[in-house]
Amino acid sequence: MRPGIFLVGPMASGKTIVGRAVAALLEAGFVDTDEKVVQGAGPIAGIFAEQGEAGFRRLESAALAAAAEQADAGPTVVATGGGAVLDPANRALLAGRFTVYLLTDLETVAPRVRTATGRPLLDAGTDALQRWTDIFAVREPLYRDCAQLTIDTRGATPAELAQAIVDAYRRRTDAALTDPALTDPARRDPR
Numbered sequence: 001m002r003p004g005i006f007l008v009g010p011m012a013s014g015k016t017i018v019g020r021a022v023a024a025l026l027e028a029g030f031v032d033t034d035e036k037v038v039q040g041a042g043p044i045a046g047i048f049a050e051q052g053e054a055g056f057r058r059l060e061s062a063a064l065a066a067a068a069e070q071a072d073a074g075p076t077v078v079a080t081g082g083g084a085v086l087d088p089a090n091r092a093l094l095a096g097r098f099t100v101y102l103l104t105d106l107e108t109v110a111p112r113v114r115t116a117t118g119r120p121l122l123d124a125g126t127d128a129l130q131r132w133t134d135i136f137a138v139r140e141p142l143y144r145d146c147a148q149l150t151i152d153t154r155g156a157t158p159a160e161l162a163q164a165i166v167d168a169y170r171r172r173t174d175a176a177l178t179d180p181a182l183t184d185p186a187r188r189d190p191r
């Protein structure tokens with residue numbers, strides 16, 4: 001069985017929109033961990049306000065674990081939240097699966113995050129762009145650490161990115177059929 005596809009990357013890099021497009025191309029299921037958390041516990045801003053970021057992270061980790069179970073059982077594309085990689089257990093889960101890092105930069109995401117977006121880490125205070133930059137600097141190595149593939153999203157449409165991910169995924173899974181060792185995380189592509 002083909003393994004699931006997991007998308008990681010900073011806020012507004014396109015994990016949700018690209019993930020949906022990948023799932024449509026593959027006719028696979030789609031899970032967005034943020035959406036699952038919201039379904040269970042209400043809007044993210046409210047969770048942060050009532051339970052703090054730590055409370056949100058616990059719910060996010062549970063949603064990711066459930067998504068991984070679903071992905072291990074059948075074709076599934078999983079869009080994570082931008083901070084899912086902060087938890088070492090989440091990183092271990094992702095590193096053992098087909099995880100794609102959606103690389104982007106401030107110039108690309110600025111129009112998407114300049115105004116309030118429902119992301120509490122950006123919406124608090126005035127300078128969302130500076131906060132995005134500071135958070136990205138901390139997390140960038142973590143995204144790289146758990147991804148098997150990095151896709152540069154800059155200047156590409158969600159449809160183009162989805163096709164690139166599907167092409168890479170098919171190459172990887174076809175190769176794994178003849179060399180199962182390729183699915184071993186210890187033999188991931190150098191980045």
Ligand SMILES: Nc1ncnc2c1ncn2[C@@H]1O[C@H](COP(=O)(O)OP(=O)(O)OP(=O)(O)O)[C@@H](O)[C@H]1O
Pocket residue numbers: 009010011012013014015016017018034079080081082083112119153156157158161
């Ligand atoms: N490649 C792209 N080209 C144009 N618009 C894009 C692209 N990727 C994302 N967007 C737009 O940017 C916004 C944020 O995208 P999206 O919600 O998919 O990001 P995300 O990575 O899931 O963010 P979060 O970490 O908050 O969940 C959406 O309005 C989306 O349509």
Ligand SMILES: O=C(O)C1=C[C@@H](O)[C@@H](O)[C@H](O)C1
Pocket residue numbers: 010011034044080081082083084118119120121
């Ligand atoms: O990058 C982050 O820490 C976050 C990103 C969003 O996807 C949500 O998970 C939430 O707003 C936190």
Ligand SMILES: [Mg+2]
Pocket residue numbers: 015016017032034079080081
């Ligand atoms: Mg999202």
